[in-house]
Amino acid sequence: MQSKVEVPTSSTQWKDQEIKARDADAEDYFDYCRRSLGPYGDRGQVKLVLGAVAPTRDARVLDAGCGVGRFALPLASQVRSILAVDYSSASIEVLQGELAKRGLTNVTTDVGDLTSMKLPPDTFDLAIAPGVIHHIPSTESRLKAMRNILSSLKPGGRLGVLVYRWGGNIRKSMPKEGMHASHIYYFAFTVEEARKMMEEAGYVDIRIRGFLSLPRRITARLPGWMSWLEPIVAQFPWSVLTSHSLLLFGRRPASS
Numbered sequence: 522m523q524s525k526v527e528v529p530t531s532s533t534q535w536k537d538q539e540i541k542a543r544d545a546d547a548e549d550y551f552d553y554c555r556r557s558l559g560p561y562g563d564r565g566q567v568k569l570v571l572g573a574v575a576p577t578r579d580a581r582v583l584d585a586g587c588g589v590g591r592f593a594l595p596l597a598s599q600v601r602s603i604l605a606v607d608y609s610s611a612s613i614e615v616l617q618g619e620l621a622k623r624g625l626t627n628v629t630t631d632v633g634d635l636t637s638m639k640l641p642p643d644t645f646d647l648a649i650a651p652g653v654i655h656h657i658p659s660t661e662s663r664l665k666a667m668r669n670i671l672s673s674l675k676p677g678g679r680l681g682v683l684v685y686r687w688g689g690n691i692r693k694s695m696p697k698e699g700m701h702a703s704h705i706y707y708f709a710f711t712v713e714e715a716r717k718m719m720e721e722a723g724y725v726d727i728r729i730r731g732f733l734s735l736p737r738r739i740t741a742r743l744p745g746w747m748s749w750l751e752p753i754v755a756q757f758p759w760s761v762l763t764s765h766s767l768l769l770f771g772r773r774p775a776s777s
């Protein structure tokens with residue numbers, strides 16, 4: 522899926538390109554994830570991230586970069602409320618349609634850019650940002666988004682993030698930072714880079730594990746119902762060495 526397209530230099534060009542691509546693909550996004558990750562990976566990803574942040578019935582949740590709601594939809598019935606944010610308005614429309622179909626009324630949506638929008642401060646018990654931060658160009662902008670999410674968490678609030686691993690989804694034969702064929706920017710993290718970003722943004726109790734760490738020839742054939750296996754495999758520290766992506770878990774300090 523990668524091409525040799527140059528990384529755009531203008532700060533709005535990358536954003537416009539991604540919004541255009543996400544808007545165009547919104548209707549197909551559920552199927553795209555099932556096709557690209559396989560039924561096991563698709564369901565295992567949701568299980569892994571939600572398991573890491575451990576939702577409770579009374580939790581207020583931020584889904585940062587929610588897309589069409591692959592995480593918000595299964596999570597809605599387990600928590601008090603969700604604010605689902607994305608800068609692709611077509612993705613938000615798909616999510617709103619799914620919420621209406623399922624009669625879910627505790628999910629609020631907002632169209633905005635995580636690097637600059639005003640999120641409600643000190644509000645959320647947990648936040649998730651799966652597959653989002655690696656699409657934000659520049660260390661500085663990624664930190665802005667991570668700090669914006671941090672200050673929207675209550676002190677002690679938990680965050681689960683999924684990012685591309687360098688050597689995983691982005692193999693070492695490809696550019697570490699570049700553009701997908703869809704003209705969407707990406708940056709693939711080493712474990713050290715991911716930890717540094719979490720620390721510099723102000724998170725504590727940081728844990729890093731792998732997502733899809735078993736050989737792809739196996740996981741691609743596993744059925745969706747076996748996705749209970751994914752959080753178990755991710756408990757092993759070696760999971761970061763062989764995985765497709767990295768699961769980053771952290772908390773806002775209790776006293777901040």
Ligand SMILES: C[S@@+](CC[C@H](N)C(=O)[O-])C[C@H]1O[C@@H](n2cnc3c(N)ncnc32)[C@H](O)[C@@H]1O
Binds near residue numbers: 585592606608612651
């Ligand atoms: C790979 S998709 C993941 C969507 C969803 N989290 C999931 O896992 O199904 C990345 C999403 O992040 C959104 N996104 C990327 N950068 C963003 C930003 N700076 N502000 C808000 N949304 C952003 C994109 O529009 C897209 O919907």
